[in-house]
Amino acid sequence: MTTALRQFTLFAVTLVALFNVSSVSAEVRMETVMVPMRDGMRLTTDIYRDDAIKSAPVALMRTPYNKERAKAVAERFAAAGYVAVVQDNRGKFASEGTFFPYDNEGQDGFDAVEWISKQTWCGGRIGMWGSSYVGATQWQAAVEHPPGLTTITPTATFSSFYPPLSRSLIIATTISMTGICHEPGGHRDVAEWRLGQVH
Numbered sequence: 001m002t003t004a005l006r007q008f009t010l011f012a013v014t015l016v017a018l019f020n021v022s023s024v025s026a027e028v029r030m031e032t033v034m035v036p037m038r039d040g041m042r043l044t045t046d047i048y049r050d051d052a053i054k055s056a057p058v059a060l061m062r063t064p065y066n067k068e069r070a071k072a073v074a075e076r077f078a079a080a081g082y083v084a085v086v087q088d089n090r091g092k093f094a095s096e097g098t099f100f101p102y103d104n105e106g107q108d109g110f111d112a113v114e115w116i117s118k119q120t121w122c123g124g125r126i127g128m129w130g131s132s133y134v135g136a137t138q139w140q141a142a143v144e145h146p147p148g149l150t151t152i153t154p155t156a157t158f159s160s161f162y163p164p165l166s167r168s169l170i171i172a173t174t175i176s177m178t179g180i181c182h183e184p185g186g187h188r189d190v191a192e193w194r195l196g197q198v199h
Contacts (some may be wrong), residue, residue: 026050026079030071034096035087037104037111044094045112048074048084049121056083057125058116062109062137064089064099070130083121087112089137102136109141117148127151 027050034042046067049056059077061070067086074084090108091099109128116122126148128138135157142152 026081027052028075028078030074035112035115037090037097037108041090041095041097043087043090043096043108043112045085045087046071046074047121048078048086050078050081053081053083053121055121055123056081057123057127058083058085060085060087060112060116060126060128061130061134062087062089062105062112062128062141063130063134064092064101065134066093083123085112085116101133102140105137105140106144109137110144110146113141113146113149117146122148124148125150127153129153131156133157 028048029051031047033045033047035045036042044067048071059074059082061067061074061084063070063086067088070086074086077084088095089099090097090104097104113126116126117124126146127150128141129152130138131154135154138152138154139157142149
């Protein structure tokens, strides 16, 4: 078994175990910080950890769906001895910037992982978890080779980024050029349609 497969298996087993924990018994504390990206934008980030643990592996989620929705799972990670970090994507909720689907996820993912790797509570190993668009943020971050990222566990997402994106781009371009982008009761612009395609 390769090292990468062993790491993935261990992380996946940990995820399953976390869902079987009936209650959070550790002293888990949550802190919200603004993490700077390379272009100066700051992304709102929640850090869940037990202060009794000085340094631990980190489980990171980057999401456009509101970081607060991951609170229960993040608390379970922290109770199990990890540091959980949940970050709203650029332009979503309290994060600065403008959200353009898939546009900044690689660079922002690299910057988030790099920032985490420099924190005293980071044990040096960082994994990412989540599904759907959150799974895609993992693939895009991993391609950038950020320091300390050892594991990704994307689920319910694509593994080949370009075919789904190119199909969406072709459809949006066709609609834009032919002027057929409308809904019953009124016109809907292409930018609004494109944002509606992200799930």
